[in-house]
Amino acid sequence: MKFGGTSVGDPERIARVARHVMAARKQGFKVCVTVSAMAGETNRLVALTEELGGGDVSRDPDYDAVVASGEQVTAGLLALHLRSKGCPARSFQGWQMGLETDDSHGAAKIKRLPQDRLMDAMENGEVAVVAGFQGFTAQGRISTLGRGGSDTTAVALAAALGAARCDIYTDVDGVYTTDPRIVATARRKPVLAYEEMLEMASVGAKVLQTRSVGLAMTYGVPVRVLSSLQEPEETGEGTLITGEDEIMEHEVVTAVVPSVGEAKISLLGVPDKPGYSALIFRLLSEAGVNIDMIVQSPARQGSEANMSFTLSEKDLSFAMEKLTLAKDELGYDELVANQNVAKVSVIGIGMKTHTGVAAKMFETLADKAINIENISTSEIKISVLIAADYTELAVRALHEAFGLSSQDA
Amino acid sequence: MKFGGTSVGDPERIARVARHVMAARKQGFKVCVTVSAMAGETNRLVALTEELGGGDVSRDPDYDAVVASGEQVTAGLLALHLRSKGCPARSFQGWQMGLETDDSHGAAKIKRLPQDRLMDAMENGEVAVVAGFQGFTAQGRISTLGRGGSDTTAVALAAALGAARCDIYTDVDGVYTTDPRIVATARRKPVLAYEEMLEMASVGAKVLQTRSVGLAMTYGVPVRVLSSLQEPEETGEGTLITGEDEIMEHEVVTAVVPSVGEAKISLLGVPDKPGYSALIFRLLSEAGVNIDMIVQSPARQGSEANMSFTLSEKDLSFAMEKLTLAKDELGYDELVANQNVAKVSVIGIGMKTHTGVAAKMFETLADKAINIENISTSEIKISVLIAADYTELAVRALHEAFGLSSQDA
Known part of the structure; x- marks a missing residue:
């Protein structure tokens, strides 16, 4: 069981968390529970x-x-x-349970997670209460796993202990077909495939971190997302995230995920010669800027091309500065920034076997006169970039078009 | 160097503490520095x-x-x-430097304090920054040394490292002949013997804890008390606490220490038979109540005696309850509590060789018409219990009588 910062705020x-833990014990489980810092505490310490x-x-390290x-x-x-x-019950710090990491302080990776001390405590009838997010290095220093690290600790522990399940308690009662604040008829998914959750996390769904979902997928740990804000007897089934083959029927589209905080940069009049785009993206990558949804417009032969890509809004001014300073080297004519954009993605493992999702998506948006600026796809995801003002409209239309709304709403 | 909660508040x-540390390094010292929690933090966590x-x-343990x-x-x-x-610089937790304690959680005693890891860091040119107050047990749990434990950590480290000195930075600039808020002409003592500081701490001087002074005395660690509230270049010499034989001239009386928060319980009409007082004090000791200044009034033969003792004001109601419940067993006639009392002590290692201190003390108080309720003495201390209203008057009169006031005030 893992309880995040809001759940122990x-x-x-914390007393309600204890009731959840005791309820699980009553069901006959041996319990290892991972906790985050009380909400706000990590920010206070970082400041x-x-x-x-x-x-x-x-x-x-300090x-x-x-x-x-x-x-x-x-x-x-x-x-x-x-x-x-x-x-x-008894508490375990990272060093006490022997969670060894590499020495990438602030974003360490787990190297070793022995299960003996935790298992001893549990065999001894105790609840093992683990401080999430932390470990120690071969040099004996305290390390942390980076933001969202407590989810990673929990999933890694579930794998090491051979747990029946990893229950991640948050402030939502499961994973929804879309943001219920945008679409009132959004449905909680009882079950999701790891790949779907991964794609949802990668386009901005906040429920779980990509890293912990990836770890769960690697080790085949069934993860359940639940709310800690109710008492144990009122808590629903949440969403079970598990292997693709554990799920009987796949809907073609599982979720529609809006993502805010995006920005777009366009370079107009880029020389259409080999190596120029590599130059641009190496520059940004060396500056630590992550980019996404790259589109290069077809150039007339021997002429110039236009290029655009998206990035996180918070990196925008920094990236613009870097590109402006390198104007001569990059040889573009004009640089345009646009913050008024949003990414909307449809995700579903059924896309692997069903065609026509892209066509349906584009038609639905065209019906609402929503212009698509950029497109990117993966095997189980299609993302489009649109004007931010149309985000809610697009999400509602897509949610309806793919039959995700609940029948009884 | 050790910096308490107010000094790192x-x-x-904390930035000023760093300047003190760097100033010491500039003087050529290798520095190991022990810190307390930021003021208020321990109370918040305890709550x-x-x-x-x-x-x-x-x-x-948790x-x-x-x-x-x-x-x-x-x-x-x-x-x-x-x-x-x-x-x-680098930080060391208790478990990282190997400070092993017994398993008396909340008030643990140091069992082992290896110096190799700290020394390695210092030899390596680093300041070793040690989290005070904490260690770990043979079972691998985190332990703490109890209130004032950071002073104990600092003195123990100074002993283990063979330090030239243990500088304890507080919010006062040294140890005074008496409380300067009561007597404006109180003087900072440049030097004090361990025994004197011990007695001062035991009667309520807040500068240092008895335990850390005792440890310093055992291992012969010279301890200096200084203020951290000034910049390094403005900081005075403080008070050096060292061995009796390091001090050339001893004043007969070194300090006058008032102690508030005292209370007095009197049992009237106690049977004058062997074992009755043992009964009373065993009862209180089993209830965890510390008592002090016991006086049994001489009884007429075969008759009943009166007994009184002092205790901390915070234990008063609990002790009264225990004694009331045991009235039949103890066989006293009447139980009287008095909170309006204060203890005033004169302390000086010179008392070992000089007589007449008690006489002078009693005469001085009699001159001011201050009644002495109880008396207790040690080799280098005389304490009297008086009505609390006379505390300041008594302290000023004794400070003057023993020639402690500064000449130029």
């Missing part, structure tokens, strides 16, 4: 490191020593509370 | 453990895991800041 919520470290020090303390506190508090309610 | 103060643990859980995080944060932040100022 105050003492009352202190920036103030005293003179900027972003998130690659520093940064990790500071921020890992948030999870340490929650784990201790939950163990204390479980015991005060008569449920044997 | 906010980022600006969380009480809320979730359902009361006082300060003997619980309590220790929670509260030790405060020092972890400060140590990491100080190391980050030192490095951002170009001074190599």
Whole structure:
């Protein structure tokens, strides 16, 4: 079981987490529970490191020593509370359970996760309460796994312990066909394939991090997403994320995912010669800017081409600066930034075997007179870039067109 | 060097601590620095453990895991800041330096403190920044040394490392002949003997804990008390606490120490038979109540005696309850509580060789018509219990009578 920052945000919520843990024990499970820092705590600690470290020090071992303390506190508090309610429990820090990572501080990778100490505690009748997000290096320093690291800890533990399931408690009661704030008839998915969840996470669904879903897929750990905001007896079934072959029937399209915070950069009049686009993207990659949805418009022979791509809005001004400084080298005529864009994706593992999804998607958008600026696809996903103002309209239309709305709404 | 909670209470103060550390390095010292949690942090964490643990859980290993995080944060932040100022540094948690304790959680005793890892860091040109107050047990759990534990960590480290000195930075600039808020002419003592500091701490001087002074005395660690509230270049010499034989001239009386928060219980009409007082004090000791200044009034033969003793005001109602419940067993006639009392002590290692201190003390108080209720003495201390209203008057009169006031005030 894993409980995120909102789920342990105050003492009352930690007490409710304990009730969830005790309910699972009542069902006959041995429980290992991973917790995040109390909501807001990691941000407070990061701000202190920036103030005293003179900027972003998130690659520093001492940064990790500071921020890992948030999870340490929650784990201790939950163990204390479980015991005060008569449920044997003890906390484990990363170094105490032996979770060894590489030395990429601030974004460390797990190298070794022995299960003996946790298993001993559980065999001994105790709930093993694990501080998520943290480990230690071969040099004996505290390390952290980066944002969303507690999900990674939980999935890795489930794999190491051979757990029946990894239940990830969040502030939503499962994964939906789309954002219920946009489409009232959005449905909770009872089950999803790892690949679908991966694509959803990669285009901006906030429920789970790509990294933990990828880890679950690699080790075949069934992951369930549930809400911790209800009492155990009121909590629904959530969404089970599992292997493709565990799912009997695949809908062609599973979800429509809007993604905000996108921006688009266009370079007009790029020389249509080999190597020029590589030049542009190497420049941006070296500057640490992730780009997406690249489109190069066909150029008339011997003439110039136009190129556009999307990137995260927060990287926009930095990328524009880099490209402007390299204008002579890159040889383009004009540079245009556009923040008024949004990405909308349809995702479904059934696309592997069904054709016509793209056509249906484009027709649906055309019907609403929504212009498509860029397109990118994967085996189980189609994403389009549109004007941001049309986001909700596009999501509602696609959700309806692919038959995702609940019948009884 | 050791910096307490007030000294590291906010980022600006942590930055000033770094300047003190760098100044010491400039003087040619290799520096190991111990820090407490930021002021208020330990109280916040303790309150969380009480809320979730359902009361006082300060003997619980998970309590220790929670509260030790405060020092972890400060140590990491100080190391980050030192490095951002170009001074190599790294943080050490209790388990990282190998500070092993017994398993008396919440009040653990140090069993082993290897110096190799800290020494390696220092030989390597780094400042070793140690999280005070914490260690780990043979079972691999985090332990804490109890309140004031960071002073103990610092002194123990100084002993283990064979340090030239242990500088303890606080919010006062040294140890005074008495509380300067009561007597404007109080003087900072440039030097004090361990025994004197021990007695001062035991009667309530807040500068240092008895435990760390005792440890310093055992290992002969010279301890200096200094203020961290000034910049390094403005900081005075503080007070050096060292061995009796290191001090050339001893004043007969070194300090006058008022102690508030005292209360007095009197049992009237106690049977004057062997074993009755043992009965009373065993009852209180089993209830965890510390008592002090016991006076049994001489009884007429075969008759009844009166007995009184002092205790901490916070234990008063609990002790009264215990004694009331045991009235039949103890056989006293009447139980009287008095909170309006204060203890005033004169302390000086010169008392070992000089007589007449008690006489002078009693005469001075009699001159001011201050009634002495109880008296207790040690080789280098005389304490009297008086009505609390006379505390300041008594302190000023004694400070003057023993010639402690500065000449130029």
